[in-house]
Amino acid sequence: DAGVIQSPRHEVTEMGQEVTLRCKPISGHNSLFWYRQTMMRGLELLIYFNNNVPIDDSGMPEDRFSAKMPNASFSTLKIQPSEPRDSAVYFCASSLNARRLMNTEAFFGQGTRLTVV
């Protein structure tokens, strides 16, 4: 398996523009996580899905952020409108099944480095 695939790897956009980050989880994994990493706040869990259903979105910072998982092999994280403080590295991760603690091990993608100017 190719692992978790994220695109794009780098994104530079102007303030106010819409940004869409994409993720393809590992085939057969039922749980998907979006994280944000910054120097100030470290690694933050934004939202996670189980069987394509959002389970916990309490980490989503504002209404400007939204995430979808239309099917088992694809998820998006959208920021509209983007702001400079959204600049960070966004990681997608997947695990076998968040229903089972033993399957909590997360496999990470390489991340998308977002810069909002």
Added chain:
Amino acid sequence: AQSVTQPDIHITVSEGASLELRCNYSYGATPYLFWYVQSPGQGLQLLLKYFSGDTLVQGIKGFEAEFKRSQSSFNLRKPSVHWSDAAEYFCAVGAMFSGGYNKLIFGAGTRLAVHP
């Protein structure tokens, strides 16, 4: 509340020296513990994990970690550090939340620098 504490933000060691990175967790039940490594510009890669059984677990790249329930610790060790080990290291605990779902709680990370 579930939490993970990594007391050391930065650590510098000389190549060939031994290494120990500290991790303390807070979790009411039997913890599932993980160490991840993040090289510059990369995602997080699993080094090792502890679920049950032998409290000393071996991982990739020559790393090991020891689970000590009495100290709520899961420290990462390596007997001889290589320059390529320079990276950021994250400890995490798998925790169950309401609804029967589980997720990883990460520590703040420890950045390791290796001097030649």
